[in-house]
Amino acid sequence: VPGLSDPAVFVGREGVRAGVVVTGTEVLSGAVADRNGPWLSERLARLGVEVVAIEIVGDRPAEIRCALEQIGARGVSLIVTSGGLGPTADDLTAAVVAEYCGRRQTLDGTLEARIQAIVEASLARWPGADREALLAGVRKQATVPDGATVLAPRGTAPGLVVAPAPGRAGPTVVVLPGPPSELQAMWEEAAASEPFRRAIAGAAVLERASARLYGLPEAEIARTLREASAAGVDLSGLEITTCLRRGEIELSARFEPARRADYEALIAFIAGRHREQLFSPDGATIDEQVASMLLAARATIAVAESCTGGLLAARLTDRPGSSAYFIGGLVVYANAAKSELAGVDPALIRAHGAVSEPVARELAAGACARLGATVGVGVTGIAGPGGATQDKPVGLVWLAVAHAPPGGALRLRSERVQLAGDRPAIRERATTVALHMVAEILRSAAAGV
Amino acid sequence: VPGLSDPAVFVGREGVRAGVVVTGTEVLSGAVADRNGPWLSERLARLGVEVVAIEIVGDRPAEIRCALEQIGARGVSLIVTSGGLGPTADDLTAAVVAEYCGRRQTLDGTLEARIQAIVEASLARWPGADREALLAGVRKQATVPDGATVLAPRGTAPGLVVAPAPGRAGPTVVVLPGPPSELQAMWEEAAASEPFRRAIAGAAVLERASARLYGLPEAEIARTLREASAAGVDLSGLEITTCLRRGEIELSARFEPARRADYEALIAFIAGRHREQLFSPDGATIDEQVASMLLAARATIAVAESCTGGLLAARLTDRPGSSAYFIGGLVVYANAAKSELAGVDPALIRAHGAVSEPVARELAAGACARLGATVGVGVTGIAGPGGATQDKPVGLVWLAVAHAPPGGALRLRSERVQLAGDRPAIRERATTVALHMVAEILRSAAAGV
Numbered sequence: 024v025p026g027l028s029d030p031a032v033f034v035g036r037e038g039v040r041a042g043v044v045v046t047g048t049e050v051l052s053g054a055v056a057d058r059n060g061p062w063l064s065e066r067l068a069r070l071g072v073e074v075v076a077i078e079i080v081g082d083r084p085a086e087i088r089c090a091l092e093q094i095g096a097r098g099v100s101l102i103v104t105s106g107g108l109g110p111t112a113d114d115l116t117a118a119v120v121a122e123y124c125g126r127r128q129t130l131d132g133t134l135e136a137r138i139q140a141i142v143e144a145s146l147a148r149w150p151g152a153d154r155e156a157l158l159a160g161v162r163k164q165a166t167v168p169d170g171a172t173v174l175a176p177r178g179t180a181p182g183l184v185v186a187p188a189p190g191r192a193g194p195t196v197v198v199l200p201g202p203p204s205e206l207q208a209m210w211e212e213a214a215a216s217e218p219f220r221r222a223i224a225g226a227a228v229l230e231r232a233s234a235r236l237y238g239l240p241e242a243e244i245a246r247t248l249r250e251a252s253a254a255g256v257d258l259s260g261l262e263i264t265t266c267l268r269r270g271e272i273e274l275s276a277r278f279e280p281a282r283r284a285d286y287e288a289l290i291a292f293i294a295g296r297h298r299e300q301l302f303s304p305d306g307a308t309i310d311e312q313v314a315s316m317l318l319a320a321r322a323t324i325a326v327a328e329s330c331t332g333g334l335l336a337a338r339l340t341d342r343p344g345s346s347a348y349f350i351g352g353l354v355v356y357a358n359a360a361k362s363e364l365a366g367v368d369p370a371l372i373r374a375h376g377a378v379s380e381p382v383a384r385e386l387a388a389g390a391c392a393r394l395g396a397t398v399g400v401g402v403t404g405i406a407g408p409g410g411a412t413q414d415k416p417v418g419l420v421w422l423a424v425a426h427a428p429p430g431g432a433l434r435l436r437s438e439r440v441q442l443a444g445d446r447p448a449i450r451e452r453a454t455t456v457a458l459h460m461v462a463e464i465l466r467s468a469a470a471g472v
Numbered sequence: 473v474p475g476l477s478d479p480a481v482f483v484g485r486e487g488v489r490a491g492v493v494v495t496g497t498e499v500l501s502g503a504v505a506d507r508n509g510p511w512l513s514e515r516l517a518r519l520g521v522e523v524v525a526i527e528i529v530g531d532r533p534a535e536i537r538c539a540l541e542q543i544g545a546r547g548v549s550l551i552v553t554s555g556g557l558g559p560t561a562d563d564l565t566a567a568v569v570a571e572y573c574g575r576r577q578t579l580d581g582t583l584e585a586r587i588q589a590i591v592e593a594s595l596a597r598w599p600g601a602d603r604e605a606l607l608a609g610v611r612k613q614a615t616v617p618d619g620a621t622v623l624a625p626r627g628t629a630p631g632l633v634v635a636p637a638p639g640r641a642g643p644t645v646v647v648l649p650g651p652p653s654e655l656q657a658m659w660e661e662a663a664a665s666e667p668f669r670r671a672i673a674g675a676a677v678l679e680r681a682s683a684r685l686y687g688l689p690e691a692e693i694a695r696t697l698r699e700a701s702a703a704g705v706d707l708s709g710l711e712i713t714t715c716l717r718r719g720e721i722e723l724s725a726r727f728e729p730a731r732r733a734d735y736e737a738l739i740a741f742i743a744g745r746h747r748e749q750l751f752s753p754d755g756a757t758i759d760e761q762v763a764s765m766l767l768a769a770r771a772t773i774a775v776a777e778s779c780t781g782g783l784l785a786a787r788l789t790d791r792p793g794s795s796a797y798f799i800g801g802l803v804v805y806a807n808a809a810k811s812e813l814a815g816v817d818p819a820l821i822r823a824h825g826a827v828s829e830p831v832a833r834e835l836a837a838g839a840c841a842r843l844g845a846t847v848g849v850g851v852t853g854i855a856g857p858g859g860a861t862q863d864k865p866v867g868l869v870w871l872a873v874a875h876a877p878p879g880g881a882l883r884l885r886s887e888r889v890q891l892a893g894d895r896p897a898i899r900e901r902a903t904t905v906a907l908h909m910v911a912e913i914l915r916s917a918a919a920g921v
Contacts, residue, residue, distance in 0.1 A: 049713050052510075053510030055715060057506075058505070061502030078526070093542045153692065160691045243601055243602065264496075265560065332785055332790070346805055360843055407792070
């Protein structure tokens with residue numbers, strides 16, 4: 024299959040199972056979105072551990088205990104918790120886990136000194152802080168279950184790996200802090216610890232692979248799967264899921280290594296049926312593809328965006344190293360800005376409106392010219408909820424891409440889309456459409472079309 | 473308490489409890505972040521229903537059933553599910569819920585006709601689609617539990633409200649589709665349905681309020697809470713949580729209406745202790761404050777940003793109506809773009825480097841001048857992971873804000889911050905710092921300082 028690279032080796036659901044318990048009233052109440060559950064699930068999968076559930080509960084000890092009991096009852100070998108390790112009195116996860124594992128808690132003097140050193144260093148930055156209050160927090164954070172493996176604090180909170188007390192059954196519990204950067208920094212040490220390795224011993228490795236399609240309704244891919252099966256592709260050993268994501272379809276599969284040929288046959292069948300739409304048989308995102316194509320062509324890119332308000336530039340710069348190809352962007356919200364910054368003829372705006380094909384084309388050409396980039400993108404649309412007119416509804420977006428290779432002729436393509444969803448969805452989907460247009464113009468330029 | 477407005481009336485944990493079950497292997501595996509759990513939790517709270525847990529499970533019927541059983545066993549009156557209502561064979565939530573509620577499933581002819589009409593309309597947009605495959609999906613989506621209240625489809629999937637079969641105990645289950653826009657559009661109808669109202673009858677209303685602080689370590693607020701208590705503020709009737717969010721501390725409280733005076737006394741105590749840091753006693757975000765101040769001053773804003781790559785412009789435009797004050801932005805990634813678009817003297821960049829105070833100041837002044845805005849913001853920093861030097865580590869960001877009222881003198885302030893976290897965290901926190909600087913310069917301008 025052309026373009027089907029080796030998948031990342033993910034890990035499977037044979038045998039070893041785990042659960043994730045995310046604690047925090049602010050997460051349960053919807054005030055803060057949880058980032059730890061999905062991250063932990065993906066990391067556990069890489070280790071061959073199937074996650075059976077991610078459960079979010081409040082800060083109250085009874086709720087945390089109930090979640091541990093219920094997930095523990097599903098035959099998991101490991102439970103990973105996040106949150107509730109801070110210095111304040113409502114952070115109680117370590118105490119609840121100690122009780123669940125049948126272990127007492129003791130103040131760890133070495134750990135106390137270590138956390139205290141971190142806190143003393145930060146006192147320099149907060150000259151008004153109360154030293155005594157901070158030290159009380161240190162003692163709380165240094166009080167840990169007997170026999171637990173202590174993970175070095177990244178903020179001030181140490182992590183813990185707590186096996187059940189001798190003679191007691193149940194999962195080993197990995198206790199991690201809530202801030203995602205601290206949790207992530209602590210993960211490798213947790214996964215390498217002796218009680219963790221013991222708990223997941225025997226995890227079987229499954230492979231995982233994914234592919235992406237653009238410009239196809241989800242029901243179509245379901246039909247194609249049925250037809251592949253009818254045409255003799257053996258899907259019985261593939262666990263397949265499809266989902267819509269940012270305006271694309273992502274197809275994911277997990278399988279035993281022996282079933283790889285079946286997966287490749289499926290992708291070949293899909294490629295035959297949806298050649299235009301299967302832009303990523305290897306699961307690479309359109310962001311990755313655009314970055315690679317720009318680097319390969321030694322091309323640069325600039326944008327002039329209105330309704331997306333900076334999101335397209337932000338998406339093009341969210342990858343490290345993007346300064347190699349991203350030159351800059353113009354966020355041209357006001358009509359005067361469209362003209363002065365991107366060079367859009369004010370007469371065009373008067374004649375066709377700001378959301379129109381001619382304006383999108385001048386934005387793209389203007390981004391190229393003003394920033395000296397090989398590729399320029401123009402986006403103008405109505406993100407809503409206001410701003411719609413009789414013939415220009417919310418969700419209408421005009422996009423254009425200009426390609427001006429050094430010494431070559433300017434090529435300009437434009438497209439009108441009608442996007443569904445609310446303001447954030449429309450803004451985000453418009454960036455996806457823009458990236459696909461960039462990929463297409465770079466692909467046809469590379470092919471000399 | 474000055475600035476303490478009436479809080480949104482949220483609702484509480486007395487009596488009526490609910491659980492949320494989010495289904496989807498793509499969510500459980502970490503491929504897609506769940507947005508429905510937090511949204512549903514917040515909506516249920518407004519109705520006086522306490523959410524005891526949000527559980528994310530895979531697409532497999534046994535897992536969904538297990539989650540329903542376990543959450544059902546916690547004494548909840550209502551369970552809300554999201555996901556698994558699509559047209560494909562791996563979408564099985566409705567069938568599992570029917571079984572859990574003791575009800576058979578039947579093809580609903582009226583519903584079938586209704587979904588078919590939606591699908592026929594979309595066929596026009598997908599000329600290559602297979603009509604038969606789509607109609608098979610329609611029949612699957614129109615097969616619903618006997619006696620269920622059907623919620624009108626927003627995409628193609630109908631929602632359901634399913635009470636236990638006559639003579640059977642257990643919670644009522646609300647079955648909603650996975651795409652957040654469809655789920656949200658269906659919510660009001662679900663909450664108004666007769667079985668939903670019956671399930672939550674008697675929910676007691678608690679109030680909820682929040683406040684925000686900036687520039688304070690989290691342990692400090694814990695100390696202040698202890699001191700407030702010691703000084704006689706009665707905290708016993710307040711359920712308080714604090715969390716760090718985008719570089720700010722958010723303090724949230726839930727309380728019975730009779731305890732409002734205690735909450736107000738607490739906020740007054742905090743205001744006395746942290747007058748500078750308590751920028752929002754009423755919970756308004758810095759985004760809301762900046763928007764209000766710009767509107768009140770009839771001021772406009774423009775930005776010139778480097779390391780944040782468009783995120784500051786995107787944040788300033790994510791609110792509907794932002795075109796009233798946001799003129800535009802310059803995303804000046806390359807040094808040439810900094811000079812050509814924002815007018816930064818190339819000699820300054822050579823002398824001090826792109827990440828420096830003089831460059832931040834010229835970016836701010838350039839944003840003002842080039843876009844004709846009252847307020848200009850300049851941001852330049854090292855988001856990492858690469859790009860650090862001996863004296864300019866990852867996380868170093870220089871920011872400047874210029875204020876140029878019509879006919880008034882230009883005021884320019886700059887600030888150096890050292891931000892913690894990974895590339896996305898540094899980029900996001902830099903936008904928070906920028907907004908606080910904008911608020912400060914507008915506040916002092918309004919005060920005539």
